[in-house]
Amino acid sequence: MTDLKPVPVPNADTQAFWDACNENRLLFQTCKDCGHTQFYPRAVCVSCESRNLKWHDSAKLGTVHSYTIVQRAPSPAFKADAPYLLALIDLDEGFRMMVNILNCPTDAASIGMKVHIVFEDREGQKVPQAAPLN
């Protein structure tokens, strides 16, 4: 058991997304046939069965849909961070992500709080995280 936090392993569906993260860009997909916006990246549109998907750059602005303060970390890697904020964020473009809220006291988080996406380096792979907008 390693004490390192999990590093995402890109696959064919997600390689472009994770490559873009390393350039501090947040990508999401829309469907060329029906216009549906989706996250996480996949090879099929969940709305219309189309395989014609298009990548877009997000403005990286969003709102906290829900959050929790994790007191009991799931693994040794997260123990030092506990208590830490885990949240579901609605990006302005209309998709939802799971992130941690960084640079925010745990008692300052709230539903509806405005956040922006920042990037945290994990052994050479940047992962998207959130931070309070102001």
Add this chain to the structure above:
Amino acid sequence: MPKHAVISGVHNTKVGSVPDSTVMSLHSEAAFGALADAGLKLSDIDGVLCAYAITETYPMLSSAFCEYVGVAPNFNAGLHGGGATAAMMAMQAAALVRNGDCRHVLCVAGENRLTGMTRDKAVAALAEFGHPQFEQPYGVNIPAAYALVAQRYLHETGATLEHLAALAVLHRTHAAMHPDAHMTEAITLDDVANARTISDPLRLLDCCLISDGGAAFIVSASETAGDMKKSSPAILGTGQGHTHEHILAAPSLTSFGCKMSSATAFGKAGVTTSDIDVAEIYDSFTITLLIELESIGFYEKGEAGEAALRGELTHGGKMPCNTHGGLLSFGHSGAAGGMFHIVEAVRQLRGEADIRQVPDANLAFVHGDGGILSAHCSMILGNT
């Protein structure tokens, strides 16, 4: 062709700490208990459904179980629906007997989750939870995922932490009335409020137990019911609902697939929530049950907690619920956890629930959900 599928036998093992138990010993004890309850022999069984286990891992648990006890059924399969698995087994078994493929389908689950987990296996199981790329990097675990649901639910409905606590107390009260329950020591609303927070707003007593235990039930063709030792409640309606696996992909944090699964089951049975005498509904966390009671239609959104505080969910109340004590206090041992709800429903319908008995219970609602309110299966059982 038989008109109905019936449940002809049920059993649960002792639940809690069961020293020297194994996955297979719990499976076989539960299975033989259900056979005895039905008045059947193992050789009468021509269908077997098992779930999954993590303390002992088998690539094909259902085949391993058949090998272990010595049965060679016509139909044998494993189901993986998390907490919905037991109800899904009932739905699948009912289809098998209605289709004429089987006469008696044994559905069995059991696991020594409390005493049989090595530290390595426990750590690995925790680390594997969540989407590998889009959830695991953020330190999510099962209580945290349910806490995201709970936080949003409290925000939208104005429900309170006391409403969650009321459900924890309710289940402990019911478990104290069951001789096989894991946790029977009385708790108060204050005890729940003062328990340590696991993932805000969920506290230790908002979370289900980890137990050793097994359960089994037998689904039989109704034409065989005359051969049975006891009355066999009929499976009157079943339904499923599936919206996501990962909580980041859930279409809503306050409305889930239980809405569809229950609507289908009620529709097939031709009854409504107001006809139900007793409900056995999955309760992995207090928030799980609160949301399901409301999504299924027993209460309006945000009102189930007040109902619990008023005593409506216990004996003498409007909707006695989880009369065995549920996952929160009776016990939770893998796929057997959701099966305890089915076992209790059958005992209630047969009038065998001793001091827990709901008078004149003739129609029961059973519900299981797996994942993070991801996979749902509902069932109506009734005396015919």
